[in-house]
Amino acid sequence: MRAIDLYCGVGGWSLGLKLSGVRVVAGIDLSTSALETYRKNLGDHVRRADMRTLCYTSLPKKIDVVVGSPPCTQFSYSNRGGSGDLNDGIVDLQAFLSVVDHIQPKFWVMENVPRVAKIFESELLPGGKLEEYSHLVDSVHVVDLAEFGLPQRRRRCIVGKFPDELLFNYREETPTRAMKDVINSFKSQYYDDEMFGARVYSDELSDHDIEDSLTDEEVRLNLEAKTRHPVYNGMRFPDSLDRPARTLTATCTKVSRESIVIDDERTFGSFRRLTLRERASLQGFPGDFQFFAPSYAAKIRLIGNALPPLFSYYVGCALRGVSTGRLRHPWQRKRISLSPQRAPNTKPRLAQHRMSSKRRFRAVIPGFRFNSGMRLQMSNTFVCGQPKWIVDFHYGSPKDIRTIGLEEHSLNVLITDRRAEEELVKLNLSGAE
Numbered sequence: 001m002r003a004i005d006l007y008c009g010v011g012g013w014s015l016g017l018k019l020s021g022v023r024v025v026a027g028i029d030l031s032t033s034a035l036e037t038y039r040k041n042l043g044d045h046v047r048r049a050d051m052r053t054l055c056y057t058s059l060p061k062k063i064d065v066v067v068g069s070p071p072c073t074q075f076s077y078s079n080r081g082g083s084g085d086l087n088d089g090i091v092d093l094q095a096f097l098s099v100v101d102h103i104q105p106k107f108w109v110m111e112n113v114p115r116v117a118k119i120f121e122s123e124l125l126p127g128g129k130l131e132e133y134s135h136l137v138d139s140v141h142v143v144d145l146a147e148f149g150l151p152q153r154r155r156r157c158i159v160g161k162f163p164d165e166l167l168f169n170y171r172e173e174t175p176t177r178a179m180k181d182v183i184n185s186f187k188s189q190y191y192d193d194e195m196f197g198a199r200v201y202s203d204e205l206s207d208h209d210i211e212d213s214l215t216d217e218e219v220r221l222n223l224e225a226k227t228r229h230p231v232y233n234g235m236r237f238p239d240s241l242d243r244p245a246r247t248l249t250a251t252c253t254k255v256s257r258e259s260i261v262i263d264d265e266r267t268f269g270s271f272r273r274l275t276l277r278e279r280a281s282l283q284g285f286p287g288d289f290q291f292f293a294p295s296y297a298a299k300i301r302l303i304g305n306a307l308p309p310l311f312s313y314y315v316g317c318a319l320r321g322v323s324t325g326r327l328r329h330p331w332q333r334k335r336i337s338l339s340p341q342r343a344p345n346t347k348p349r350l351a352q353h354r355m356s357s358k359r360r361f362r363a364v365i366p367g368f369r370f371n372s373g374m375r376l377q378m379s380n381t382f383v384c385g386q387p388k389w390i391v392d393f394h395y396g397s398p399k400d401i402r403t404i405g406l407e408e409h410s411l412n413v414l415i416t417d418r419r420a421e422e423e424l425v426k427l428n429l430s431g432a433e
């Protein structure tokens with residue numbers, strides 16, 4: 001069975017398929033670091049091309065399977081709160097589907113963020129932007145890859161024409177893994193990679209530099225963002241190791257709601273982010289897969305964007321028609337050799353104890369009882385180098401927060417006469433119409 005991997009990145013699809021016995025004969029991507037990573041781990045059958053202007057005569061012949069993950073940037077809620085350019089994102093879905101239409105393979109599978117399921121459902125309809133491809137699409141699902149043994153909750157839209165029932169039946173056969181199954185495996189002189197049945201000795205592990213603990217200020221900001229956020233639901237801080245990890249993203253600042261932060265065992269009461277290697281393992285990559293990129297942030301992006309090979313392995317088994325009773329897991333299969341060259345380490349930045357004097361602060365003013373989601377927020381700007389404090393009134397739904405700056409008069413009314421609260425809300429809401 002021969003496959004091609006479109007928007008292949010570092011090869012998350014290709015690696016799992018290869019392990020399951022599907023031969024991937026071509027991969028296409030634009031990113032230099034992703035292509036280098038793919039080549040060094042999986043082979044030279046990958047090339048740089050723009051999927052949006054791809055010349056189909058360059059595609060290999062006799063293809064049974066097309067897989068891939070077009071970019072999710074425009075669809076993802078973790079990018080600018082979901083306000084990406086959907087039409088631009090749909091161009092990549094069209095580019096993918098157009099190749100499928102050209103090749104007419106036996107099977108095809110596309111992965112993306114959950115929102116893409118809704119886009120397919122509406123755009124496949126008459127008059128929709130994907131209508132001309134509606135004859136290709138057999139099924140659109142949203143699945144949590146944690147159900148396939150990934151130690152991470154990662155809900156994904158899976159679209160295509162493939163043995164979906166068989167694939168979903170495998171969920172009964174896979175173990176549930178928690179974040180601790182990965183994190184604790186790194187604590188001895190070797191990493192026991194239980195997903196792929198391999199042992200990697202600590203001195204052979206790349207990208208496993210443990211970062212400095214978070215500073216007090218970073219801890220405070222984490223707590224603010226995660227446990228005291230006035231609009232979004234509360235989150236755990238630090239993250240629980242007893243459950244699958246939260247969804248890993250392609251960026252990870254130290255203080256965002258997305259950042260996964262765990263107890264730092266080096267010092268009681270301190271916290272740290274995950275290492276690149278821990279992130280890769282939570283993304284279902286074998287412990288010896290090498291990531292080639294010029295910076296720490298670039299590696300975080302490659303890892304966060306990838307399709308977990310643990311999942312694509314099971315997709316490969318379903319494509320090959322392996323019945324549930326005959327299913328073997330990756331850790332029961334022969335290992336495949338990956339990059340013989342170890343990727344140069346990219347070190348995380350050291351802790352920054354000195355903060356910029358031009359820092360921005362934000363805080364919700366406590367004590368005012370509004371409906372959920374509404375808040376008065378104080379923040380600073382700098383005018384001619386001098387800090388200036390302003391108060392804004394925020395309201396709306398989490399996906400559509402509106403802001404009104406309060407002038408001094410309204411503020412004074414609010415502060416001196418608390419009964420004016422409701423009036424103020426009405427006043428500002430009507431002022432915003």
Ligand SMILES: C[S@@+](CC[C@H](N)C(=O)[O-])C[C@H]1O[C@@H](n2cnc3c(N)ncnc32)[C@H](O)[C@@H]1O
Pocket residue numbers: 007008009010011012013028029030031034049050051052068069070071072302305306307308
């Ligand atoms: C979600 S990632 C795919 C990840 C991949 N499946 C993996 O396992 O690493 C999307 C990929 O699309 C690539 N890409 C974005 N625009 C592209 C284009 N116009 N042509 C080809 N590749 C593109 C990006 O470089 C990125 O690697």
